[in-house]
Amino acid sequence: MTLTLVSMTRAEAHEFVRAHHRHHKPSVGDVFCLGAERDGAIIGVAVVGRPVARMLNDGATLEVTRLCTDGTRNACSFLYGAAWRAARALGWKRLITYTLPEEGGASLRAAGWKLIGEAGGGSWDRKSRARVDTAPTQVKFKWEAA
Numbered sequence: 001m002t003l004t005l006v007s008m009t010r011a012e013a014h015e016f017v018r019a020h021h022r023h024h025k026p027s028v029g030d031v032f033c034l035g036a037e038r039d040g041a042i043i044g045v046a047v048v049g050r051p052v053a054r055m056l057n058d059g060a061t062l063e064v065t066r067l068c069t070d071g072t073r074n075a076c077s078f079l080y081g082a083a084w085r086a087a088r089a090l091g092w093k094r095l096i097t098y099t100l101p102e103e104g105g106a107s108l109r110a111a112g113w114k115l116i117g118e119a120g121g122g123s124w125d126r127k128s129r130a131r132v133d134t135a136p137t138q139v140k141f142k143w144e145a146a
Contacts, residue, residue: 005036006037007034016042020070027047034046036078038072044079047067048087063095064083077107080108081111099141112145114146116142119140
């Protein structure tokens, strides 16, 4: 039951996210995508892009905007670790991601990430720019590999 890192096109990663992610659609834009394979089948993907929060888009930071698996044991920590190694190899200095409070973070800790604290939350809807919230709006936990 060995996990193998595989190259992944944007279209392949986004299709996997569409089929398996609990609360998000595929992200918009990315820098690279990674896949995890077991016995010839894709069991998870990581999509890494520029930070969603524009103040964090400093030219040194990337964000894991989607990480999605089929539930295979250790797949999340495998992908978080691989995403950080790939980002670092490409010259990036910092990789961040966010989790919901009910997501324990064991996979991130296992991959060597650090919990930075609470972040964000709230609706994107504004009087001047009406939007329908399709994703969770509660406060999230921010994680970092650096």
